[in-house]
Amino acid sequence: MRILAIETSCDETAIAILECDGGLANPQFKVLAEEVSSQIETHRPFGGVVPNLAKREHIQNLPIVYNQIIQKFKILNLKFEIDLIAVTVGPGLEPCLWTGINFAENLAKELNKPLIGVNHLEGHIYSNWLKPIRGILNLKFKILNSSRTIAFPAIVLLVSGGHTMLILMTSLTPPAGGWKVLGETKDDAVGEAFDKVAKMLKLPYPGGPEVEKLAAQNPKSNIQNPINFPRPMIHEKNYDFSFSGLKTSVLYYLRDNEEILRSAQDDSLKAVVCSAFQEAAIDVLVTKTMRAAEEFDAKTILLCGGVASNKFLQKNLLEKIQNLKSKIQMLVPPDKYNGDNAVMIAAAAYINHLQNKSHKIEANGNLGL
Ligand code: KG4
Ligand code: ZN
Numbered sequence: 001m002r003i004l005a006i007e008t009s010c011d012e013t014a015i016a017i018l019e020c021d022g023g024l025a026n027p028q029f030k031v032l033a034e035e036v037s038s039q040i041e042t043h044r045p046f047g048g049v050v051p052n053l054a055k056r057e058h059i060q061n062l063p064i065v066y067n068q069i070i071q072k073f074k075i076l077n078l079k080f081e082i083d084l085i086a087v088t089v090g091p092g093l094e095p096c097l098w099t100g101i102n103f104a105e106n107l108a109k110e111l112n113k114p115l116i117g118v119n120h121l122e123g124h125i126y127s128n129w130l131k132p133i134r135g136i137l138n139l140k141f142k143i144l145n146s147s148r149t150i151a152f153p154a155i156v157l158l159v160s161g162g163h164t165m166l167i168l169m170t171s172l173t174p175p176a177g178g179w180k181v182l183g184e185t186k187d188d189a190v191g192e193a194f195d196k197v198a199k200m201l202k203l204p205y206p207g208g209p210e211v212e213k214l215a216a217q218n219p220k221s222n223i224q225n226p227i228n229f230p231r232p233m234i235h236e237k238n239y240d241f242s243f244s245g246l247k248t249s250v251l252y253y254l255r256d257n258e259e260i261l262r263s264a265q266d267d268s269l270k271a272v273v274c275s276a277f278q279e280a281a282i283d284v285l286v287t288k289t290m291r292a293a294e295e296f297d298a299k300t301i302l303l304c305g306g307v308a309s310n311k312f313l314q315k316n317l318l319e320k321i322q323n324l325k326s327k328i329q330m331l332v333p334p335d336k337y338n339g340d341n342a343v344m345i346a347a348a349a350y351i352n353h354l355q356n357k358s359h360k361i362e363a364n365g366n367l368g369l
Helices: 040-046 051-073 094-111 120-129 190-200 207-215 244-256 268-295 311-322 343-354
Strands: 002-007 012-021 028-038 084-090 115-119 154-159 164-169 180-184 300-304 329-331
Touching: 002 094, 002 343, 012 051, 012 343, 028 051, 028 343, 040 051, 051 094, 084 094, 084 120, 084 343, 094 115, 115 120, 115 343, 120 154, 120 164, 120 300, 120 343, 154 268, 164 268, 190 207, 190 244, 190 268, 207 268, 207 311, 244 268, 268 311, 300 311, 311 329
Parallel strands: 002 084, 084 115, 154 300, 300 329
Antiparallel strands: 002 012, 012 028, 154 164, 164 180
């Protein structure tokens, strides 16, 4: 079946058309057309997403992105080409979610097609079912298991600008009552912490990739960093996270070492701070993910969300997995499907549709798993 999906939960306006096949036993996805219009430039001067500006941009961009999709798909009448329309209903910024929902409702009416509501978090999780798996190959590590079938139980580390969650996934579809959320952040999401630290260091928005880039320039990274930031909750026996204290430690460090921000031409001092922050944040994520994998005898670890593109995270997790006696497969979607996109929403829509499930077609900013 062919699904057209719309995603507007934050600052990306995205539409995709996928051909979906294989049923619940072996879901397969072919991307027929995909388009993402990013609002990064609009929000950059403010150092973060401004909800009302984002809403305005979505309203402007949706028809443009839709026309680009139609052109790419090389079809004049979608009515005969797609079977289902899907739209993200939450979590996210409600004014932004509504723009996508309104657009989707009009399109569904115009084309006379059913419409289903999708949970953005399920989209991130199912992005692991999109091919090809990249990142692992790029790191020049051997692939632990190149099979496309994903073995359960799986531990999902969902890390984005809005979420930091560890999820126990026992099957492709959630059991009654949903998958077990083992833990989540009590304050800032890890991507948000990356963005805030970047802002303190006067790096451009979004800060995650900038912090990673600069951290890689620190020659002492991972060997002997002169700064040792705290690793919040790392020893606590639960699977929850907290990143706001770590962020505050960076703030105090910068206040006490004013020369770091004064050195306009020389980024080497900033690089040391970036790598110390990144090491602390990733250490917590990796330690807790590995502990969950061992406790629940995981056969697979799935990464997803914007921060899953971080190569330092991928590398550290993979190293830990390779040291284990039992074999665990680690999967990470291609970078472009870690960031917000409509391809993952179409994939989640297919799996929901096969179970006759739809989330209510109504924006829900706090929708959980
Ligand atoms: O999944 P996503 O695109 O949007 C949300 O649903 O939040 O995630 C965006 C977040 C931002 O905070 C961004 O800074 C972070 O992911 N991010 C990264 C990297 N790439 C994106 N954080 C660390 N390292 C990266 N390479
Ligand atoms: Zn997201």
